[in-house]
Amino acid sequence: MAEHHLPPESGGKGSVHAGDLKPARRRGYSYYYGDGAGSSEPLRTVCFVVLVILLLAGITALVLYLVYRPASPSFAVTSVAVYSISSVAANSSSAGAGAGAPNAVAASFQCALVIRNPSGRASARYDRLTAYVAYRGEAITAPAEMPPLVQDPDSAVVVAPVIGGAPVPVSPDTAAALANEVSYGVVSLRVVLLGRVRFVSGPFHRGWRSMYARCDLLVGVRSKDPGVGDDRVPEAPLLGNPSCDVDM
Template identity: 45%
Template sequence: MSTEGTAGTEPPEIISEGPRREKARRGNSAGAARPQFTVLGAGLYELNTSSSSAGPTAVSASIQFTVSIHNPSARSSASFDRLAAYVDFNGEAITQPSPLPPLYLSRDGTGAVSPVLGGGGVSAGEKYGAVGLRLVVAGRVKYKAGPFHSPWRRVNARCELVMGLNKGVYGPATLLGTPDCSVDI
């Protein structure tokens, strides 16, 4: 390997793969980026606990989540349809899917939805005072960039939550840690 003629020269410029390659890697049409889901808060409206000497505490609750949906694309708008939310515990849905209204997000736009979800039979360790839940928001999305429209695509967001439980306390619920949401399209 010869080093002749390279002394004192700067390293070669990194050349971008270009927009076509990047678009193919993201997997969305119309140059759209994946929507971002964030759980902003939770309100606890009803909490019933029952314990037995034989096993862990069973918890039933009615909870309202506030979820922010952000379209990070600067080039395309996003339309969401057939959205529904439910709560999952240990891989099982513990609430019925609650329908959400259609949502339109302009370029770099943000919207929020606040589903009220209720369910029962969640086993929780009473000594820990917390329960791990997964909020699932599912539906479909399509993107529009100028005259181009993408087809409807399934979107699934799963937000891992750890909620603090305080017997007899209602109102804003304590979300322990920062909820992490993953999105599949």
């Protein structure tokens, strides 16, 4: 039979016993990469501070916007004086079937416009203001230029420009329809005001914005009696409630 030999016990100085083994010490990688918990704490603090600053800045901007936000101005026509309104016939010497038909309107008005600035903290500045009167979508007066205007917060101002005078070319249908309404004594007109407006809210100065205001009127026209020696301009009554719209 084969003999089994056990390995000889090593009792030399180089022998290693189980009791001599000690757990290996973990290498410190924090020398190269830093400690994870300790290095992320300052970064989190900086991010939190930045977030709080941005949040406070946003809230402050929102509050200032709500406090100093300007409102659009409102317009109203309180009275209209009619100087003249008549259709002008074409040159009778012109050839063609349309000779002698009215193709222009000579009209002149004075409109009292109330401009109100409803903003309680913003003043309004108006520039390049022009006004004209339209009938059925066609201008029957030339644009009348108005001086610049500065308006305090929460205030109203009345302007009364004289609009028109010289004949303005219109289509024959418009001239005929206007003459027909004048004969009946009631004319539907539109007063248009163009320009630009700028709001100044405390330390904030906004840029210029285009403005387009229009007021629809139903005017009662009275014919002046030539036998009465009265040179006063007849004030045309406003029928109904004139409505004004503003686009900016």
